[in-house]
Amino acid sequence: MxxxxxxxxxxxxxxxxxxxxxxxxxxxxxxxxxYARKWESSKPRCCLExxxxxxxxxxxxxxxxxxxxxxVRAQLLAIDHSPxxxxxxxxxxxxxxxxxxxxxxxxxxxxxxxxxxGCVDVLLFNPPYVPTPDEEVERGGIASAWAGGWKGRRxxxxxxxxxxxxxxxxxxxxxxxxxxxxxxxxxxEMKVHxxxxxxxxxxxxxxxxxxxxxxxxxxxST
Amino acid sequence: MLSCHIKNVRNGYPFLIExxxxxxxxxxxxxxxxxxxxxxxxxxxxxxxxxSLGCREGLPEEANESMLExxxxxxxxxxxxxxxxxxxxxxxxxxxxxxxxxxxxxPNMLLNEDEC
Numbered sequence: 001m002x003x004x005x006x007x008x009x010x011x012x013x014x015x016x017x018x019x020x021x022x023x024x025x026x027x028x029x030x031x032x033x034x035y036a037r038k039w040e041s042s043k044p045r046c047c048l049e050x051x052x053x054x055x056x057x058x059x060x061x062x063x064x065x066x067x068x069x070x071x072v073r074a075q076l077l078a079i080d081h082s083p084x085x086x087x088x089x090x091x092x093x094x095x096x097x098x099x100x101x102x103x104x105x106x107x108x109x110x111x112x113x114x115x116x117x118g119c120v121d122v123l124l125f126n127p128p129y130v131p132t133p134d135e136e137v138e139r140g141g142i143a144s145a146w147a148g149g150w151k152g153r154r155x156x157x158x159x160x161x162x163x164x165x166x167x168x169x170x171x172x173x174x175x176x177x178x179x180x181x182x183x184x185x186x187x188x189e190m191k192v193h194x195x196x197x198x199x200x201x202x203x204x205x206x207x208x209x210x211x212x213x214x215x216x217x218x219x220x221s222t
Numbered sequence: 223m224l225s226c227h228i229k230n231v232r233n234g235y236p237f238l239i240e241x242x243x244x245x246x247x248x249x250x251x252x253x254x255x256x257x258x259x260x261x262x263x264x265x266x267x268x269x270x271x272x273x274s275l276g277c278r279e280g281l282p283e284e285a286n287e288s289m290l291e292x293x294x295x296x297x298x299x300x301x302x303x304x305x306x307x308x309x310x311x312x313x314x315x316x317x318x319x320x321x322x323x324x325x326x327x328x329p330n331m332l333l334n335e336d337e338c
Contacts, residue, residue: 045258073255086328099247100304106331107338115235119262 004036004067006060011095014054017084019145021056023205024176028126029060031174031201031212036064042170044121045074048112050159052078052103053145055089057124062098074121076101079112081144108158109166120166126176127155130208152181160186163215164193172216174200183211194218236267237313237322239274245309245327251300257290259303268302277306 006029014020044065049058058078065072078093078101080086086105093101109116128137128145129152136147137154148154156175163173177183187197200214265285272278280298282289289295312321313329320337323330 045255073250073252075259081332083328083330086330087326090326090328100249103328104331105328107333110333111234111331 004033004064006033006063007056007092007096009056011092012054012056012059013088013091013095015084015088017082017142018088019053019085019142021054023203024126024129024210025053025056027201027203027210028057028124028174028176028212031214032057032061032064032124035174035200035214036068039065039072039122040068040070042121043072044170045072046077046116046119046168047074047122047124048077048079048116048120049124050079050108051085051126051128051145052080052089053085053126055092057126058089058101059092059096059098061122061124062093062101063096073100077112078103079106079109081105081107085145109162113162113166117165118168120171121168123163123167123171123173124175125159125173127159128152129156129176129178129181131180148181152178156181156186160190163190163195167217169217169219172214175213175215177211177213178208179211183213186213187215190215191218234315234317236264236270236316238316239271239308240312240314240321241274241276241308242310243308244275245307246305247307249300249304251297253290253293253296256296256300256303260285260287260290260299263303272302272306275302275306275308277302 009021012021047061052058062076065074078089083105086103090103128148130146130148131152132147132149134149134154136143137149183199190197194217195215196218197213197215199211201212203210269278269281272281281302307327308324309327311324313324314321
């Protein structure tokens with residue numbers, strides 16, 4: 001089977017206010033690319049990326065779903081609290097002729113939380129995971145793309161408790177972490193809330209060891 | 223899919239839409255997707271949005287799942303749901319009147335500090 005295509009960096013947009021696609025971004029997309037054919041049977045219908053930045057990841061997801069042997073048509077949402085990032089995502093989508101993704105500027109899930117309950121089949125999240133002093137998390141600007149506070153977990157720990165509410169019965173999460181975030185610990189913690197998990201990919205980057213945490217509900221299979 | 227998330231707002235759904243500019247582009251017609259998403263649609267809210275965006279024509283006052291067998295209905299539902307976009311304008315909270323701007327098709331739902 002030939003490899004499915006993902007977004008192209010030459011058609012991806014960002015500026016100094018937007019997180020540039022890096023090793024973490026590419027690892028997440030590599031994992032999705034390897035996993036995509038599973039969606040031919042599970043058929044995700046609502047997919048959301050939290051913190052879409054340049055749009056490289058959500059564009060890749062949209063392209064992957066299109067290329068499946070039975071293309072999957074889904075409601076695709078990209079959200080970011082940075083207007084610059086939202087605009088970069090919209091441009092990146094356009095450059096790849098992807099027109100079925102809605103982009104929304106909001107902090108975390110904001111106005112979507114209520115209506116999306118139990119609906120999200122695929123949630124993608126490349127959080128600000130770098131351990132920093134807690135003050136940096138709220139400092140705003142480009143720092144908010146990476147500053148994760150204590151253990152790099154401040155934003156991650158605001159999102160994890162929302163998963164039981166947000167994800168559909170077959171819903172799954174793909175999230176970027178580094179060792180300091182304790183990825184295996186996250187998987188263990190989420191067991192209490194009825195989730196199973198695995199490390200779906202790992203890579204040594206310059207100064208960090210990246211892992212993709214993949215979580216899904218106990219009852220369903222991978 | 224949006225509802226107003228300002229603290230203490232109870233009836234923040236659906237948003238009213240103020241239109242400055244609407245855009246249209248063609249989308250692939252996929253009955254399976256439409257059938258799947260239909261149960262998630264709040265029909266009166268959808269209709270209200272369609273009226274604001276000028277694409278209500280041919281959509282019934284009430285809708286139920288049996289209509290999904292009707293190709294004509296599906297085509298009109300498809301058009302209003304997936305082919306008509308608010309390019310420039312605002313989403314207005316029905317309770318407080320707070321406006322959230324939509325620019326280049328992207329709604330800015332950020333709240334001020336005193337709102338969250």
